[in-house]
Amino acid sequence: MRRKIAIGNWKMHGLSPQLGEAEALSEQHPDPACEIVLCPPATLISRMWELLIGSAISLGGQDCHPAGEGAHTGDISAAMLADAGAEYVILGHSERRRDHGETNEQVAAKATSAHAAGLLSVICLGETEAERDAGRTIEVVGDQLSGSLPEGASATNTVIAYEPVWAIGTGRTPTRDQIAEVHETLRARLVERLGDEGDGMRLLYGGSVKAGNAREIFGIPQVDGALVGGASLRSAEFSPIIEALEAASA
Ligand code: PGA
Secondary structure, X not given: OOOOEEEEEOOXXXXXXXXXXXXXXXXXXXXXXXXXXXXXXXHHXXXXXXXXXXXXXEEEEOOOEOOOOOOOOOOOEHHHHHHHOOXXXXXXXXXXXXXXXXXXXXXXXXXXXXXXXXXXXXXXXXXXXXXXXXXOHHHHHHHHHXXXXXXXXOOOOEEEEEOOHXXXXXXXXXXXXXXXXXHHHHHHHHHHHHOHHHHHOEEEEEOXXXXXXXXXXXXXXXXXEEEEOHHHOOHHHHHHHHHHHHHHHX
16 A cells, blocks of 8 residues: 655745744644655755654655765755755756756756665656647656666655646646546556556655645545645645545545
């Protein structure tokens, strides 16, 4: 059984006052039937960790450098994230692929570094609207999967998130069939490459997940949870998504 997981990606949002949202979320979900992870900006991780000691919420970073340490001004290593209290790290998000030109090879190198530091990597894949319109979705996400998944990836150290670029922050979501097609393809490729580990690896959907569409999305076969951006910033919006996932876990 793959344990369902809801991951909140705060992106470049969150100052000290927003720590209260994490605290409220932990109070609303003291004993959740799924895993809950918050990925605040790196500046808030250690304070959030202190605030959440004893809670059911885990923390993650939003990126890490592939090197263990070194002369890389402004970058953060996987070990630093772990030291701050993170257990997860999002890698290869489309905003990083776009803003920083991250390639599949770099994402795989970052994931290797994350695993060496004991972090779980959340590897993001997804097609642009132009790629979908050109009928290239399966080819694009298939290439991203094979290029971004590092050697040694397993069900215990890696989670995959399918996030169509055109659905992120837009309020648009793919149809049930579109999500199912990609998730079933990803599952088949994972099993082909990793056998049982590929069967056990969690596959998340991300892109405009909200309270209003969560239940339907979580009912799609092979969807093991969600990577949530905008709706994870406020506990009042994230909480009903978590409840929908708990219902799907039952
Ligand atoms: P969104 O972002 O939920 O705001 O669309 C999802 C993501 O980018 O992880």
